[in-house]
Structures are given as C-alpha cells and as structure tokens.
Amino acid sequence: MKKTIKSTIGAMLVIAASAAGAADHAAAAHWSYEGKTDPAHWAELDQANAACKLSKEQSPINIVESQAKKAPLAALDLNYVAGSAEVINNGHTVQVNLPAGSVMKVGDQTTNLLQFHFHTPSEEKINGVHYPMVAHFVHKNAEGKLSVVAVLFKQGRENKTLAPVFNALPAEGKPLQLASFSPADVLPAKRAYYKFMGSLTTPPCSDGVQWQVLKHPAELSKKQLAAFRKLYKMNARPEQPLNERVVEVSE
Ligand SMILES: [Zn+2]
Numbered sequence: 618m619k620k621t622i623k624s625t626i627g628a629m630l631v632i633a634a635s636a637a638g639a640a641d642h643a644a645a646a647h648w649s650y651e652g653k654t655d656p657a658h659w660a661e662l663d664q665a666n667a668a669c670k671l672s673k674e675q676s677p678i679n680i681v682e683s684q685a686k687k688a689p690l691a692a693l694d695l696n697y698v699a700g701s702a703e704v705i706n707n708g709h710t711v712q713v714n715l716p717a718g719s720v721m722k723v724g725d726q727t728t729n730l731l732q733f734h735f736h737t738p739s740e741e742k743i744n745g746v747h748y749p750m751v752a753h754f755v756h757k758n759a760e761g762k763l764s765v766v767a768v769l770f771k772q773g774r775e776n777k778t779l780a781p782v783f784n785a786l787p788a789e790g791k792p793l794q795l796a797s798f799s800p801a802d803v804l805p806a807k808r809a810y811y812k813f814m815g816s817l818t819t820p821p822c823s824d825g826v827q828w829q830v831l832k833h834p835a836e837l838s839k840k841q842l843a844a845f846r847k848l849y850k851m852n853a854r855p856e857q858p859l860n861e862r863v864v865e866v867s868e
Pocket of ligand 1: 734735736753818
C-alpha cells in the first residue's frame with residue numbers, strides 16, 4: 618500500500634535518482650522533519666541524498682526583497698484546466714494529483730503541471746519571515762526538468778477553491794477523489810514573482826529546479842490552517858544558504 622501512495626512523488630524523484638545512478642534503489646530511506654531522520658540528517662540517510670548536503674543551490678531560501686534584482690521576467694502564462702483530481706496523504710504532506718492537460722508557458726518554455734502540495738509554515742521566507750503555509754505547484758517539461766510555482770498563504774478568509782480539500786484531508790492510504798477541481802483558482806490574480814534556481818525541498822534534494830515564488834499571497838482561514846496542522850504540525854525544510862545565487866524579481 619505504502620508503495621502505491623508514494624508512487625507519484627516517486628515518479629518525480631526517480632528522475633533525479635537515475636541521474637545519480639541510483640535508479641535501482643529499492644525504496645527511499647525513511648525521512649522526517651523532526652527527530653533522528655530530520656533535515657540535518659537527510660544526506661546521511663541514503664547515498665542518493667548527497668545533494669541535500671553538497672549542492673550549493675538548495676531550496677528553500679530566504680528571499681530578501683531589497684537584494685532581489687529587478688528583471689524583465691516573462692509573465693507566467695498559466696493554462697490550467699479544471700477536471701478531476703486526486704488528493705493523497707503521502708506521509709510527508711497532502712498532495713493534489715492532477716490529470717494531464719494543465720500547462721504553464723514562461724517565454725518560449727512549456728511545462729506540464731503534475732501536482733501541488735502543502736508545507737506549513739511556508740518553506741520560503743520573505744525578508745526573514747515565514748507565511749503560515751505554501752503550496753508548491755510542480756511542473757515537468759518534456760526533458761524532465763522541474764519547475765515549481767510557490768503560492769504563499771496568509772491567514773484570512775476561507776479559501777473556497779481549496780475547501781473540498783481542507784474539509785476532507787485524507788489519511789494515509791485513503792485517497793480522496795474530486796470530480797471537478799480548478800487548480801487555476803488557487804493562484805492569486807496578481808502574478809508578479811521571484812525567480813531563482815533551487816532544488817527539491819525533500820530528499821533526494823536534487824538541484825536544477827527552476828523556482829518561481831509568487832509575490833502576492835492567497836488566503837486560508839484559521840480553521841483551514843488548523844485542519845492541515847492536525848495532520849502535519851510542521852513539514853518545512855529549514856532555510857538553505859543562497860550562496861552565489863541571485864534572486865530576480867518581476868519589474
Ligand atoms: Zn514542496
């Protein structure tokens with residue numbers, strides 16, 4: 618059962634694992650956010666996780682607004698379609714798996730939306746401060762390159778689009794099917810964003826991931842945040858060093 622639940626995330630991680638020559642790795646080592654398998658130990662848990670320690674372009678980062686470089690960034694052209702969705706609890710987060718058909722274009726690059734999932738608090742910090750939650754929209758292009766759009770959430774009004782998800786957050790092994798869900802409606806209308814290169818924020822921490830963090834947050838109610846935190850009190854990797862990277866921001 619566990620294998621089935623993890624297969625979606627697994628499919629994503631295998632790309633990175635095979636690059637490291639570990640494609641035939643039987644099962645990913647257990648990891649967590651607290652205790653003996655916490656983020657400080659991820660690299661030691663499995664050779665496939667070496668990037669968690671060695672890569673100089675890890676996520677998440679603290680975005681310091683005054684240090685971001687203003688740039689004529691291409692608009693995020695999101696052609697997300699409404700359709701069925703599957704909500705799973707994979708033991709690390711709650712994830713909404715989406716059918717094929719939702720596409721993001723940035724300049725001349727086209728990439729396909731696979732899923733989105735949540736972290737509390739937000740993994741990203743803005744000027745040193747976490748938001749209560751973030752959703753990561755994970756895309757993959759034809760070459761297997763990953764591109765993530767991060768949507769920050771502040772506490773406020775009930776999020777009606779996400780109500781069907783937060784009203785019935787599933788337990789592990791009990792996927793929830795939604796007949797109709799519109800991923801585009803999760804995103805705020807304003808799409809200014811920060812752009813930088815980073816990594817997966819979970820093992821194996823593979824780098825080469827293009828990040829876009831939306832400047833304007835969406836909202837979730839106190840009740841919705843509490844419902845998620847009943848399942849996951851904290852599922853955020855700590856801030857990673859920026860090193861030589863430059864964060865760009867839409868003009
Ligand atoms: Zn994430």
